Amino acid sequence: MFLKAVNCEGEYKDKWINSDLISKSILEVGPHNVVQVVTNNALVCKVAGLLIETQYPHIFWTPCVVHTLNLALKIICAAKHTEANEVVFEECNWISIIHGDVMFIKKIHHESFNEVGHV
Numbered sequence: 001m002f003l004k005a006v007n008c009e010g011e012y013k014d015k016w017i018n019s020d021l022i023s024k025s026i027l028e029v030g031p032h033n034v035v036q037v038v039t040n041n042a043l044v045c046k047v048a049g050l051l052i053e054t055q056y057p058h059i060f061w062t063p064c065v066v067h068t069l070n071l072a073l074k075i076i077c078a079a080k081h082t083e084a085n086e087v088v089f090e091e092c093n094w095i096s097i098i099h100g101d102v103m104f105i106k107k108i109h110h111e112s113f114n115e116v117g118h119v
Helices: 015-029 043-055 065-077 083-116
Strands: 036-039 060-063
Touching (some): 015 036, 036 043, 060 065, 065 083
């Protein structure tokens, strides 16, 4: 179950601040009701997750799959068409096309969200 999202855009965040935010959310529902915490893959979030795992040994930190895929797609889409990788480029070129579509949809979503305002 999704519990909470916190918009910390433009604010300083370190492992202690992140683990404190997560800990407060855990305490809201009771530690016995939580088994997993999902954050993005930033190092500061990973360390905060490890701090939570230390504090609550039954709770596991997991990186966000979407963030992981975004990072992988950025690397794949940055590939250039050269003679050495021609076969791979031709077989995987569809990923670049889809990535462009996804980024367009993401841009529209963010613009719509900004027009409505932060919830």
